[in-house]
Amino acid sequence: MVMLPMLVLLGFLDLVSSRVRCAPVQACDPRQRRDAGGRGGVYEHLGGAPRRRKLYCATKYHLQIHSNGKIDGSLEEDNPFSIMEITAVDVGVVAIKGLFSGRYLAMNDKGRLYASEVFNRECEFVERIHELGYNTYASRHHSTEQPLPPGGGSSGKRRASVKRQWYVSINGKGRPRRGFKTRSTDKASLFLPRVLGNKDHEMVRRLRDSQSAHHHAHHRGERRRRRHRARKGRGRRPDD
Template identity: 30%
Template sequence: MTGWNLAIYPDMSVKGTREFYNIYAILEVRAVGKGEVQVRGVDAGLFLAMSPKGKLYGEPNELKENTVWVETLSGAFYNYLSKKHAHIGWYLGIKKSGKGKKGHKTEYGQRAVQFLPRHPYPIG
């Protein structure tokens, strides 16, 4: 909702990009359980994860629990709650500056935690 496209870079950093077709912003979302997903940066080959301090980063090991997100739909927007940190309500978020928002600074309903799915190719 902040106008940024989420990108996972090979150096394990996660941040927003304004480039709609940035190679690092091509993400694969796959189901791993009922209402649970993993997000993988296709080019970087890393999974979106949240550290114990709430920082977003790219994780090479898909089996780590901090790579699983609870996906919910709120109106037209998707929210991603960290499964590992769900008990304290930490969401995936991107600030207005494009930097990842730390989990402890997020809460349901903030613009920073609302995401729109995007199509891999232009429609029309």
């Protein structure tokens, strides 16, 4: 008889832990979130490793994430700030990170796109495949509540409402549009994830080489400084 309440309690705790999400201002790596089985690391059942793509908008611009936090579009085919890493953080939900800027695409509660230095809840976007073959990316946490017209499915006194989603959008001038002004059928909200070309792969290789060289140079400098401090320590004489 004692075992039954214990099993119920353990099942409830497991359900709660599996629904944990990042707090509104909490920074976390999307690939370090726990999956449905409670395991840390990548979402193995969603493919795990990030996809490297260039998001080509139907307005003929590539989405860019700059190091200074700016979001815009580029007509250039070989722009390094257009190379993205798209990582699944939940079923149908992704995080989009600029590979060269190291920043995440995000949308705030005013509908403005910005580049965040750390991953947070505003960096989560619902990815959907449009009927024309393009993808749309809607903010997971920000949208507009719109009341249904009278007789639109609510029989009570309280009128029902629907959520109008806010989409990532680049207009015909290469500028981002505010989320509440977008629709899923707008050309500015439709993106084609393009695989990287040979020049893109070459830029990625050079980036990795430069990062590796910087890492090794930093460690060599640290070792030299430690040896210098050790020699100075041995050269000192204790006070008489």
